[in-house]
Amino acid sequence: MLKRTASAAALILALGTTPSLAQDADASTVVATVNGTEITLGEMAALRQNIPAEASAMPAEELWNLLLDEMIQQAAVASTAEGELTALDNANLANMRRDYLVRAAMERMADFEPTDEEIQAEYAKAFPADDPQVEYDADHILLESEEAANAVIEELANGTEFAVLAEERSTDPGSAQNGGDLGWFTLDRMVPEFSEAVGEMEPGTTSEAPVQSQFGWHVIKLNETRDVVPPTLEEIREPLIQQIRRERVSAEIERIAGEATIEKTEGLEPSLLDQDVLGIN
The missing domain is CATH 1.10.20 (Histone, subunit A)
Structure with a gap:
């Protein structure tokens, strides 16, 4: 896990400060004051954790000055906004x-x-162990209408090759060029309507009716199934x-x-979010 604080003594020793300061310093030790705002050793140590590794490997005194100068500049600029917060x-x-x-x-x-x-x-x-996951190897032809899908099913019944019709008719460019091949998949990877239809089919069969999903109308051929080896x-x-x-x-x-004490203000209209409550428009 990321640590947001560091041992002050360890940091001071790493940065090459005097032993006497290391004995008394902690996260609240003030390292600089800018326009009345204190910068602490703890804040400096926290900033060090967020810098790139190559910068953190700099010589101790150089790193100390780099961090402190950066924080002083930030504090100076931030102080100009304190009285003008919107x-x-x-x-x-x-x-x-x-x-x-x-x-x-x-x-x-x-x-x-x-x-x-x-x-x-x-x-x-x-x-x-008692419910092994199953993978399915299937092909499909995706069509824009139920009528077009029924026409494909009829052609398949008359002996036309599935792969030929997939290449000619399917609107799924990813599988059409491979004869409709979808490869191996588990049902959770497919849209529900498609998965439900495939799950009810026997290997070696083709769907007897078009299967509608958000993508269109599918004609499906299930080639085989296999148990997933975990x-x-x-x-x-x-x-x-x-x-x-x-x-x-x-x-x-x-x-x-669930254990928090929560009091929602009643009577406020959702339309309040549409009002310029932040004064930015």
Whole structure:
């Protein structure tokens, strides 16, 4: 996980400052004051974490001066805007602060190592032994109308080759040039109507009626099916760990939001968002 703070003593030693300062310094130690605004060692250490690796490898004194000069310049420019913040400025600052706090909280939630038992359970959930995933090898001809699709089905019944009709009639350029071949796929990769039709077909058969989807009308030929050979747990260990973390974070967010005290202001019209409440128009 990313760390937003660094040991002040370690930073000072790395930057070559005096031992006496290193003994007393912490994140609140002031390194400069610009127009009354303090810049702290903690802020400086946080900035260092966000610079490119090659810059972070600079000689200690050079890096210290680079960071401090940058922060002094930023503070000087920022001070000119402090007294002129608009409604939009304040709203954006509030949103940025909220967004940062959310991301920081989520990082803390995800900062754990799942147990071997949790990883095994996630693997079993993804690849249940009693319900193996199936892949399908199919061809299709995509047409713009039901009438055109029915005409293709009739020609197939009269002996015309599927690949020939796919090349001549299909409006799917990706598969038409390959005789309608879609290759191997799992049903979750296709639109629902197509997947439902393929799932009910037997290998070696062609759809008896056109299948409509958002793309048009399909005539489908199912060539064969096969069980998917799942990867080993070790091959996908890291993705499983990330999935466990995502699920833990999602559950924790739902819990926190569910326990929060929430009071929505009643009577406000959605059309208020169309008004120039930020004064920018």
